[in-house]
Amino acid sequence: MSNVKPTISKALKKNIRRNFVERLIEWALMFSGLIAILVTFGIVYILVSESIPFFDSVSLKEFLTSTIWTPNFEIKNYGILPLVAGTVTITGIALIVAIPLGTITAVYLSEFASHKVKETVKPVLELLVGVPTVVFGYFALLLVTPLLQKIIPDLASFNMLGPGIVMGIMIVPYIASVAEDSMRAVPMAMREGSYAMGATRFQTAVSVVMPAALSGIIAAYILAISRGIGETMIVAIAAGQQPNFTFNPIESAATITAYIVSVALGDLEHGGIGYQSIFAAGMVLFIMTLSLNILGQWTRNKFSERY
Amino acid sequence: MVKKQEIIKAESRNFNFFYADGTHALKDINVPLYEKRITALIGPSGCGKSTFLRSFNRMHDLYPGNKYQGKIILNPDDTNILDKKVDAIEVRMRISMVFQKPNPFPKSIYENVAYGLRVRGENNKRMLDDKVEEALKGASLWNEVKDRLPDLAFNLSGGQQQRLCIARALATDPEIMLFDEPTSALDPIATVNIEELMSELKKKLTILIVTHNMQQAARISDYTAYMYLGKMIEFDETDIIFTNPSKKETEDYITGKFG
Numbered sequence: 001m002s003n004v005k006p007t008i009s010k011a012l013k014k015n016i017r018r019n020f021v022e023r024l025i026e027w028a029l030m031f032s033g034l035i036a037i038l039v040t041f042g043i044v045y046i047l048v049s050e051s052i053p054f055f056d057s058v059s060l061k062e063f064l065t066s067t068i069w070t071p072n073f074e075i076k077n078y079g080i081l082p083l084v085a086g087t088v089t090i091t092g093i094a095l096i097v098a099i100p101l102g103t104i105t106a107v108y109l110s111e112f113a114s115h116k117v118k119e120t121v122k123p124v125l126e127l128l129v130g131v132p133t134v135v136f137g138y139f140a141l142l143l144v145t146p147l148l149q150k151i152i153p154d155l156a157s158f159n160m161l162g163p164g165i166v167m168g169i170m171i172v173p174y175i176a177s178v179a180e181d182s183m184r185a186v187p188m189a190m191r192e193g194s195y196a197m198g199a200t201r202f203q204t205a206v207s208v209v210m211p212a213a214l215s216g217i218i219a220a221y222i223l224a225i226s227r228g229i230g231e232t233m234i235v236a237i238a239a240g241q242q243p244n245f246t247f248n249p250i251e252s253a254a255t256i257t258a259y260i261v262s263v264a265l266g267d268l269e270h271g272g273i274g275y276q277s278i279f280a281a282g283m284v285l286f287i288m289t290l291s292l293n294i295l296g297q298w299t300r301n302k303f304s305e306r307y
Numbered sequence: 308m309v310k311k312q313e314i315i316k317a318e319s320r321n322f323n324f325f326y327a328d329g330t331h332a333l334k335d336i337n338v339p340l341y342e343k344r345i346t347a348l349i350g351p352s353g354c355g356k357s358t359f360l361r362s363f364n365r366m367h368d369l370y371p372g373n374k375y376q377g378k379i380i381l382n383p384d385d386t387n388i389l390d391k392k393v394d395a396i397e398v399r400m401r402i403s404m405v406f407q408k409p410n411p412f413p414k415s416i417y418e419n420v421a422y423g424l425r426v427r428g429e430n431n432k433r434m435l436d437d438k439v440e441e442a443l444k445g446a447s448l449w450n451e452v453k454d455r456l457p458d459l460a461f462n463l464s465g466g467q468q469q470r471l472c473i474a475r476a477l478a479t480d481p482e483i484m485l486f487d488e489p490t491s492a493l494d495p496i497a498t499v500n501i502e503e504l505m506s507e508l509k510k511k512l513t514i515l516i517v518t519h520n521m522q523q524a525a526r527i528s529d530y531t532a533y534m535y536l537g538k539m540i541e542f543d544e545t546d547i548i549f550t551n552p553s554k555k556e557t558e559d560y561i562t563g564k565f566g
Contacts, residue, residue, distance in 0.1 A: 193412065196476075198423060198479065199426040200396065207425075211414065
């Protein structure tokens, strides 16, 4: 008896090395996660701290209600509305293009395409995601706008329509890919239930699969809106960088991102009010995308799949 | 054996089925479905009973490469429903199906039941109201849901969802109903409800049911087919199958020697 006991207690002894390694891995994983969070907080901190001096010289009321944005002129005006109007208009045009095209593509890929077609089309579509946006920008400026000018003679060389359409094409794969994933996740049993009732493929797709995948489809749209609002190069190249307060797509305009990038190119001196204005504009951009993401989360929870 | 006055509603003749990968899943199946009777398909997992059941409403059409051979006849006019000229969607109107797990659509209770009529283009509100009520009554669910027809179907309990699926299948006035292990995902009380419902339904229509539960087959069916490895081993009146089967394999399965 007495010579068995120590053997067991030795075998059961805590493995210090293993525990240490486990703990180390846990910390490493947590640290990787923390970096992303820290960066986000860093961004918020910079935005807020650089915007505060801006709002010392420009009132919040002027910033939000004035319709003139002329930071480079003798008489400086800082009304964010022209930039917001440009952003909203171009994103709106992009969505008019991207939502139908992306949704239809997703329905086709998930419900109609044969395995072989799907395996070919999806990678090609995802290739479109990899195209640098500067290429899309010149595509809008040098190809789409001249083509559109043949139909609409009044169209300015720099306008919102061309970049809007091109941005829409750029967003299609985002919508198609996310929406297709959520439609494919709908259980086969639900589709079979619909087919067994004598529904066609199209009826099944529209009245059973799409409602079942609604949360994912809405999430795809919201992702697309965020992507559109944040898009910079296409609009900076093809929309003209003129902060006009207009929703007319054939006129030129600037978006929030286009303004920020123009400052980054060195038109404004560092530390001045014009420089600080990009942080105020960035703040607006940040709030817009943040609220969209929150809305996305909310719809995801509200319409979460319950099959 | 089979009583004389029975009418054959549907029948498989030398029916073979091949999956897209070439598996010969069903071999020369000959089974009659008698009108207003319940026929049960029993047998160990993988014996092909669900595959056979799903041939009756051509569910296999949904997956490319599957192949039927032989005939499944639908009476009174001796139509082979597997014929290329026969429209699978029309077949599914007449031969409806209830699945293993309740699979309501992400819609209201009302719209779930109305679905089969809606896909046929029926939009008359009065007509739909009547049909929905009739189907829900037929599935003995009406009293439980009549005050909350606009509620989402997912809010119902599992047993209620399955009865909703039965109501959905009833709404298009089918001649035959296929049940693919309809109670395997339900608790005992819900199971009893569904079984009683099936006995009620057979007054109006013909039923084919796949079940893993031999007691269930014995309780509710009039005829039983025992299948094994894609073959139909024995078909007879349920009482005979369970008390005095003529084949040794059937007896072994019934008595639990294997399976």
